[in-house]
Amino acid sequence: MINASAAGAIRAARAAGPRIGRVLAARHGVLGALGEDLVDTAGWSDDDLSRLAQAPGGAFGSCRFDLDALADNPAQYDRLFDVFAAHRIGAFLYNGGNGSMETVAKISAAARARAYPLRAIGVPKTVDNDLEGSDCSPGFGSAAKYLATSMLEAGLDLAAMSSRRGRVFVMEVMGRNAGWLAAATALAAQGPDQAPHLILVPEVPFDEVAFLAEVRLVVERIGYCAVTVAEGLKRADGSLVMEQGQDAGGHIQLGGAGQCIARLVGERLGYKYHWSIPDYLQRAAGHWRSATDHAQALAVGEAAVGYALKGRDGVMPAIRRLSDRPYRWDIQVVDVAAIANLERRLPAGFLRADGLHVSAEGLRHLRPLIEGELPPTTLGGLPDYRLPALPMVPRLLPPYPA
Amino acid sequence: MINASAAGAIRAARAAGPRIGRVLAARHGVLGALGEDLVDTAGWSDDDLSRLAQAPGGAFGSCRFDLDALADNPAQYDRLFDVFAAHRIGAFLYNGGNGSMETVAKISAAARARAYPLRAIGVPKTVDNDLEGSDCSPGFGSAAKYLATSMLEAGLDLAAMSSRRGRVFVMEVMGRNAGWLAAATALAAQGPDQAPHLILVPEVPFDEVAFLAEVRLVVERIGYCAVTVAEGLKRADGSLVMEQGQDAGGHIQLGGAGQCIARLVGERLGYKYHWSIPDYLQRAAGHWRSATDHAQALAVGEAAVGYALKGRDGVMPAIRRLSDRPYRWDIQVVDVAAIANLERRLPAGFLRADGLHVSAEGLRHLRPLIEGELPPTTLGGLPDYRLPALPMVPRLLPPYPA
The missing domain is CATH 3.40.50.450 (Rossmann fold)
Structure with missing residues (x-):
């Protein structure tokens, strides 16, 4: 834009x-x-x-x-x-x-x-939409439309597959400190139990236990779970989730937040997992x-x-x-x-009470921007x-x- | 489709x-x-x-x-x-x-x-287009169009940036044994020196030395380099490039081929790198x-x-x-x-002589399928x-x- x-x-x-x-x-x-x-x-x-x-x-x-x-x-x-x-x-x-x-x-x-x-x-x-003083910033609406569409489409692909094991799809989106793009993927859900099922934003400290419990609930109900994660997702101590793994030598394994979250689900819950990283594609989708x-x-x-x-x-x-x-x-x-x-972050009122999805108020705000x-x-x-x-x-x- | x-x-x-x-x-x-x-x-x-x-x-x-x-x-x-x-x-x-x-x-x-x-x-x-007996298979043309468009768009984003260090963008596409989707991204280049600059397909054993030399040539000429890599890229011994890294304990680091190639460029040539993994997005982009x-x-x-x-x-x-x-x-x-x-693989005639890009014959074949x-x-x-x-x-x- x-x-x-x-x-x-x-x-x-x-x-x-x-x-x-x-x-x-x-x-x-x-x-x-x-x-x-x-x-x-x-x-x-x-x-x-x-x-x-x-x-x-x-x-x-x-x-x-x-x-x-x-x-x-x-x-x-x-x-x-x-x-x-x-x-x-x-x-x-x-x-x-x-x-x-x-x-x-x-x-x-x-x-x-x-x-x-x-x-x-x-x-x-x-695209980050984190500029103060403007209700939204040019570039954001198109990236939001692209990501919401991508989540809708990948969600249908995920839903079509058959497997005895649960399956999880994670899409990592831009947003180091502000979860606007992650939140916008909530627009993809056109009905109950549609993707994305969980949204992880930098404004909400990552709670591994609560997250995994939610993933399990969704998978036990419908067989699969689609998750959006912002690249800048952080733990309560401020450390980035993307710096999660350390190998035997103490080296931080560099990997995106999406990869870390997908692997976490695979390791802890035994589900099959895929992850997508649109990277530049999300801000260049003319x-x-x-x-x-x-x-x-x-x-x-x-x-x-x-x-x-x-x-x-x-x-x-x-x-x-x-x-x-x-x-x-x-x-x-x-x-x-x-x-x-x-730096303009997501208002708390735009998030669901548990911080793992977007509220009706957030949806109302975001919806017209992708139209x-x-x-x-x-x-x-x-x-x-x-x-x-x-x-x-x-x-x-x-x-x-x- | x-x-x-x-x-x-x-x-x-x-x-x-x-x-x-x-x-x-x-x-x-x-x-x-x-x-x-x-x-x-x-x-x-x-x-x-x-x-x-x-x-x-x-x-x-x-x-x-x-x-x-x-x-x-x-x-x-x-x-x-x-x-x-x-x-x-x-x-x-x-x-x-x-x-x-x-x-x-x-x-x-x-x-x-x-x-x-x-x-x-x-x-x-x-989407893999690897079915024998048909000139192409439904699903391939749309995934090819999506990936060629994505490479075109990400390439413009990459070209716009300014940095003293060279910069490399890697897009990992589907294709375990056949490089049709990777090859189709060649359609993105509408002129000389346009993305993608290099294409790595499973049909051509990965030659690290030759690849890095080509990346360096491109970066020294224009400042950046965009690479497409098929997920199933293999070395001459048949091992997958995605199983590249081993940590100190001898564990294989699981990471996609795109991530491995991007890191390789970063470690060996010192360039900045980004990678994209469209994953399900490429086959679901209705x-x-x-x-x-x-x-x-x-x-x-x-x-x-x-x-x-x-x-x-x-x-x-x-x-x-x-x-x-x-x-x-x-x-x-x-x-x-x-x-x-x-399993129908890319014919050798569809690849450039060095195996790192698509030939004019390949482009002529692929072009109408995305129209x-x-x-x-x-x-x-x-x-x-x-x-x-x-x-x-x-x-x-x-x-x-x-």
């Missing part, structure tokens, strides 16, 4: 007329801004923007890089504003989660400090997007340009929920400094994600780092 | 008029036939059959169960034909792969031996089916009923390829005894796989086993 927001922003900028001269994109986020590694998006046609909007990954590249504090490294900011000035950049739009909003806040503050006329605007995006999510991704991209044109700075367009059913939402402005580097389909245009049976390469903007400054 | 073939067969039987009285389904394959565990499909409307045709899993349940040899266990066959006679069953359609075709051959031979008037017909289905595959699944189900009406016995409708481009195919009859329990989209009907953002429960056929015989 990062690409959809980019498409929304580029379209809005093109529609804004002569007040916006060019829309440049930095390669790999702020690293490209520092490195003067910029491309001009004018080379993409309207058709290209439509393909951009459906493409996974980040067409301009991404990074995991935090600017230093201004006081610690003023030279870094000098360079950044040299690049901005050299290319006459008046607005800086940055797409990402908590860390990216911190970057926006830092750049906004640095611009004010040096009286550089910049509009720094954050654009929310995170072939099965939520139309709701896509509309929100476009809208925050467009709104960010609107804020820049209105002279707003240090803000982010956020999704505000107006009603659950019918689902209605709009965009409101949020101060990035107020939400940067916070609507948006089949991609295809080429030869595959989504058509082809995009022409964009020309590099000629460099005007010395290399960085020197 | 097993459900699509069932829908095709039920529709054809309904269209056949009074010659076919009822279409019963055995729960969990031949286990249900032995156990007199039968349901009457008359309870499903045309709309239900449309939903059946898009649903993953097997709506009547599946099994992994082989009949004994007739000479070893004649009582088992006595029971089977008691059930057939009690319910006036004149045609037996069995959907599956190599083992299922062996079951059809055994039942056909047993019927002839006792002069029971039965038409035993196999219906091909296997949300992203190949229209070609679906049409073939319906066609073999319909053809099986046609064969039964024509009095054929011990046969299977198979897909015959008439041309690659445009892709044209028809159905031909194949003797199940001739193909039962064979065409067939979006599922949905409910609340998820595919609508709901089906009403079917009534059990009243039992007429004593329990089995007694």
Whole structure:
């Protein structure tokens, strides 16, 4: 959805007329801004923007890089504003989660400090859905739809099989500290005793005894059990479940939480087990997007340009929920400094009392976010994600780092 | 696709008029036939059959169960034909792969031996695509489409990231002895240097040195490398790569081939690594089916009923390829005894000379099988796989086993 927001922003900028001269994109986020590694998006046609909007990954590249504090490294900011000035950049739009909003806040503050006329605007995006200030974040709804669909489908496969031994399927989903994606798989169950039967989230300390007892109950009732586990599942002492096994030499066996949970069930209860790790697939599944999510991704991209044109700075367009059913939402402005580097976890009320599944309130909240389909245009049976390469903007400054 | 073939067969039987009285389904394959565990499909409307045709899993349940040899266990066959006679069953359609075709051959031979008037017909289905006698098998094209799409999407995600260290993504796909699904991920690459960069199939003994050298070449050229590995990848001595690691106590560390390959790259080359294991997701992805595959699944189900009406016995409708481009195919009859329990592997000509990717010939063969989209009907953002429960056929015989 990062690409959809980019498409929304580029379209809005093109529609804004002569007040916006060019829309440049930095390669790999702020690293490209520092490195003067910029491309001009004018080379993409309207058709290209439509393909951009459906493409996974980040067409301009991404990074995991935090600017230093201004006081610690003023030279870094000098360079950044040299690049901005050299290319006459008046607005800086940055797409990402908590860390990216911190970057926006830092750049906004640095611009004010040096009286550089910049509009720094954050654009929310995170499959983890852990950004504060927004009812949900673009990217989450589509990953949630993909995972709920995957659990529904794998659950039917599991149900069809016959075996005298019980059988367990575990799907490990992203979420180091927040269980939003794990919780969303609860939407897969369209009736009682349908997958997923148990959901393990990082917000609830893993209680092995209670978990195994629940698995046994489900298997004794229907013969099988499907479990969703968030990668960041932790024990009461804060240790990660994925660091479970130790071999004779005391080495931690590296294995995902899904594998650990599946093996635990196999070893303790004697059931057959399978585990799935969608990994990147869950955040890149452009072939099965939520139309709701896509509309929100476009809208925050467009709104960010609107804020820049209105002279707003240090803000982010956020999704505000107006009603659950019918689902209605709009965009409101949020101060990035107020939400940067916070982490929004699942509210306790979204979980069942025993912490092993999602409550009716949680389902009501999550349901609209996965709604609507948006089949991609295809080429030869595959989504058509082809995009022409964009020309590099000629460099005007010395290399960085020197 | 097993459900699509069932829908095709039920529709054809309904269209056949009074010659076919009822279409019963055995729960969990031949286990249900032995156990007199039968349901009457008359309870499903045309709309239900449309939903059946898009649903993953097997709506009547599946099994992994082989009949004994007739000479070893004649009582088992006595029971089977008691059930057939009690319910006036004149045609037996069995959907599956190599083992299922062996079951059809055994039942056909047993019927002839006792002069029971039965038409035993196999219906091909296997995501592994390892059934002899058919150009491809229903189920394969959709799993191939899902995996090629997943590799395309994960490859874009991988390409977008920035890191100084090389990074490797490994996707483990099904295929214990045949690399068809692994090979199909080659379709994801729409240009040079696009994922997957390397494909490891069970037909080619794993050569660690050659593999690591290739990974290094790719990473040094573009910064990252995406690898597909079949779960059944083996070394030259026949041992499975998934049984790679041994801890200090000499215990084999159980881990999938994907995990082993990813760790190997990390340990030997120092790259960052991620691995994905779609597991059941790849064979249950009703949300992203190949229209070609679906049409073939319906066609073999319909053809099986046609064969039964024509009095054929011990046969299977198979897909015959008439041309690659445009892709044209028809159905031909194949003797199940001739193909039962064979295993169709990737032809050497479908692989690149070094065995680490797919050849142009292989791509030409695979390409049409994933073509065409067939979006599922949905409910609340998820595919609508709901089906009403079917009534059990009243039992007429004593329990089995007694």
